[in-house]
Amino acid sequence: MKKTFVLVSLFVLPVVIYMFFASGVYNFGKLPVLTTDIASINTKDSKVSFDNKITILGFLGNAIENKKGNAFNLNQKIYKRFYKFNDFQFVMMVPKGSENKVAELKKELGHLVDIKKWNFIFSEEQDIKNVFNSLNTDLELDDDLGSPFVFIIDKDGNLRGRDDDEDEGVKYGFNTTSVADLNNKMEDDVKIILAEYRMALKKNNANRGK
Template identity: 40%
Template sequence: MKFFTKKRVVLFLLFIFPLICFLLLSLGENNFTKLPVVKENLIDVSEIDATKTVQLKENVTILCFLGNDINKTKTGLLNLNEKIYKKFIDYKKFQIVAIYPEGKEEEVKNLKEEIGAFTDMQKWNFIASSKDKIEGFYITFGLNEPLVNLYSSKAFLIDKDVNLRGRLTDKDTKDGKLYGYNMNSVAVLNGKLIDDVKVLYYEYYAAFKEKNNNKADRKEVGL
């Protein structure tokens, strides 16, 4: 086994191993799997927002439904704030949108104060709407799980084109389809939603990079 001399092992670790890692990363960058679109062309939340100040279009959005019992939602919202919002607050066009029924303004105000005690709330958006509009908006998601008292334990990931993103081969669901992320599970937020938001942003980065490369190529040939 003279081949595996100390000198050769050192050379391998210093030069060859990093090169192999670089090649693997390059292949991964060019052939990464995009995050599946599980429902296209949702209605923009601006359609149910009387103030017309919030929209999904051109934003990466985590959206949730608070329901009639705001206290029931508190744990999930605090999880979202700690595990997702604080991690992505500096990402461009990132926002969290929380929809709640009209008449719950005081409870939501208290909730916002609690979340905002140690958080910059600039990318949190709370929208009040009527029961009929909230239910009609949720129906466009095409899910088999109905809202219960206008509440869902799931947070939904929506892309810049107002498509619902998720997973089609999720190991923890019966049919492999993941349409929303359980806000009450720190493991789900840490292990799935964080990764999926990163994949979505990498999609946009890769598309931007390719677009700029194509522009440079056209400029070189005088187009």
């Protein structure tokens, strides 16, 4: 009996625990849709869009020099961890006329990691406001058209977030000035949405093979 108990503890129990958590992620690990039909970010100068991409959307504003710390936090805590996923991208909307400031920021970010999936969209003021307002959050743009918050947009152009956050209730975005918010919440939510799409892909492939 003792040998049997030991064998069960060593081999069977870990498998049961794994299956429990795996099924939990499958059944409950979906990030809620908070807003549908986010305004398009397409411009004449860029082919970047939300279509078929998991996007981290941000608004750097005119005073990019004041947002460098935010960008570095995001680069280190989120981008470096996930940028190798094929369908993952960063999109930062910035006002036209900020090209030189963005070039300097990109150069500094590039010292730390390959920034090929950082996309900067140079837009008119009203276009930036249109996209931000279409998120339909309880947040506001700063006077310089920037925000410390970034947002998770799914492949269908919908805003994903938390509808039962323990601190905020509905959590629309993540504060890039807070390493704790990026580490403790945003990282988890990005993992969830990536896992969601991977599971959907595996399911579709399995169905095709039947």
